[in-house]
Amino acid sequence: xAMFYFNVHDGDLLIADEEGTDLVDIDxxxxxxxxxxxxxxxxxxxxxxxxxxxxxISIHDDDxxxxxxxxxxxxxxx
Amino acid sequence: xxTYVESHQDNQLLAALTPNAIALMRxxxxxxxxxxxxxxxxxxxxxxxxxxxxxxxxxxxxVTKDGRFFETSAVGxxxxxxxxxxxxPRRSFTRATVQIAGKFSxxxxxxxxxxxxxxxxxxxxxxxxxEVLWAEAQQIAACNAGHDASARLCRWLLQCADRIGLDxxxxxxxxxxxxxxxxxxxxxxxxxxxxxxxxxxxxxxxxQILDRERLKHFAxxxxxxxxxxxxxxTTITQSSFAHGDVLFQRTRR
Numbered sequence: 001x002a003m004f005y006f007n008v009h010d011g012d013l014l015i016a017d018e019e020g021t022d023l024v025d026i027d028x029x030x031x032x033x034x035x036x037x038x039x040x041x042x043x044x045x046x047x048x049x050x051x052x053x054x055x056x057i058s059i060h061d062d063d064x065x066x067x068x069x070x071x072x073x074x075x076x077x078x
Numbered sequence: 079x080x081t082y083v084e085s086h087q088d089n090q091l092l093a094a095l096t097p098n099a100i101a102l103m104r105x106x107x108x109x110x111x112x113x114x115x116x117x118x119x120x121x122x123x124x125x126x127x128x129x130x131x132x133x134x135x136x137x138x139x140x141v142t143k144d145g146r147f148f149e150t151s152a153v154g155x156x157x158x159x160x161x162x163x164x165x166x167p168r169r170s171f172t173r174a175t176v177q178i179a180g181k182f183s184x185x186x187x188x189x190x191x192x193x194x195x196x197x198x199x200x201x202x203x204x205x206x207x208x209e210v211l212w213a214e215a216q217q218i219a220a221c222n223a224g225h226d227a228s229a230r231l232c233r234w235l236l237q238c239a240d241r242i243g244l245d246x247x248x249x250x251x252x253x254x255x256x257x258x259x260x261x262x263x264x265x266x267x268x269x270x271x272x273x274x275x276x277x278x279x280x281x282x283x284x285x286q287i288l289d290r291e292r293l294k295h296f297a298x299x300x301x302x303x304x305x306x307x308x309x310x311x312t313t314i315t316q317s318s319f320a321h322g323d324v325l326f327q328r329t330r331r
Contacts, residue, residue: 006263013328015274019251019266032261039264040325043226050326 003062004029006036011054026067029059033068037075047077085109086183088132088243090156091203099197106189114179114248118159119170125163127184131155134180135242137257138172147256148222149234150215152177154241157207163187164194164204178238178248214304221300227260228268228324232297234258235278235287237304245287251280271324272296295322 003020006029023029037057041047055072086107087093092100109132118129118136129136131154138151138159150172153159162168164187194200221230234257238247251269255262269285272278277293279286287293294301 006267008267010325015267015270017263017266018270019262021261021263032263036261036263036267039227039260040267043224048226048323050323 004032004067005060005062005064006033007058007060008040009056009058011056020062026059030068030070033057033059033070034075035078037070037072038078041072041075042077085132085181086130088155088181089130089158089183091158091161091207092130092183094203096197096199099193099200099203102193102197103185103190106193107183107185109181109183111181112176112179114176116176118174118176120173121170123170124187125160125168125170126187128158128160128163128187128190129174130158130183130185131241132181132183133242134176134182135178135238136174136182137177138174139257141173146259148259149257150218151211152234152238152241152257154238155243156241157211160187161204161207164190164200166191177253178242180242217300217304221298222259225298225300227258227264229296229298230258231260231265231268232272232293232324233301235285236290236293236297236301239287239290240305245290247285247287248283249285250283268324271328275324275328292322296324296327 001022001024004023004026005020006017008015008017021029021032023032041050041052052072057070057072058066059068060066086100086109095103112134118127119125133155136153136159137149138153139147140150141147159174160168160170168187194204221233225233231254234254235247238249239245251265252262255265258265269278269280272293273280275292277287277289277296279288
């Protein structure tokens with residue numbers, strides 16, 4: 001188990017995750033990131049009508065190093 | 079000054095009772111303090127007491143098989159839990175817990191039921207309250223299906239604040255996430271964005287609403303619908319998505 005931090009960037013401004021989440025490994029962190037993006041982008045009736053093209057979510061470790069970067073536009077609804 | 083009655087008056091249902099009804103209830107109505115996390119009912123439990131919050135917040139949730147919690151209702155000064163037991167023996171459908179600590183007026187269900195038989199206005203109160211709860215449940219179901227996490231979070235924060243009568247809501251992000259059916263990270267990111275915009279201010283377990291108007295702007299219309307006590311289903315469509323957007327309408331303070 002390790003702490004992972006999920007920062008969201010809109011191409012201009014950063015929303016930093018200061019809390020972090022305890023997860024098993026980077027694969028679990030990636031799966032978690034995908035769900036977070038789905039929750040931000042989607043609702044039951046479909047995608048929120050917004051321009052997500054520049055939005056990314058990055059996964060960081062305790063030292064702040066970036067381990068993975070995902071584009072919102074690569075995430076499809078669950 | 080009769081402080082015994084004064085504190086019960088903090089609950090809006092009790093405050094609306096006729097003098098005759100309150101006189102019938104007073105001998106059996108007590109004021110108690112309950113801590114956060116105190117469990118009132120599990121599904122299937124007999125309802126043995128009716129709880130009327132004076133302060134604090136009760137939450138009713140459905141717990142699914144995989145252990146997740148889903149909000150069905152949050153009850154503060156505006157309502158009661160177990161009121162239907164005034165019509166006869168009843169069981170709880172949901173898990174009811176104290177979500178924010180506070181003071182509660184309580185009355186044993188069997189005593190309340192026998193009082194209700196003697197007072198028509200109490201029977202009316204119960205019917206009307208159950209109708210309001212039903213309308214709210216319909217609205218919440220539509221909201222959970224059709225609205226996004228950020229709009230629902232804003233609605234929920236406003237409703238909590240209204241129901242406890244304070245702009246300081248003592249709830250953790252973990253709890254909010256459970257109530258919204260979202261990941262805690264999602265709540266953290268949305269809360270961070272709201273804080274950066276000066277709408278709220280939070281630290282562990284405490285969320286202070288700073289800009290109520292902006293929070294209303296970001297909340298879905300369900301907040302306004304439920305506040306005005308309207309009944310019936312609202313059609314949630316793309317065109318009704320007219321409220322503001324926490325992530326896309328950010329202004330820095």
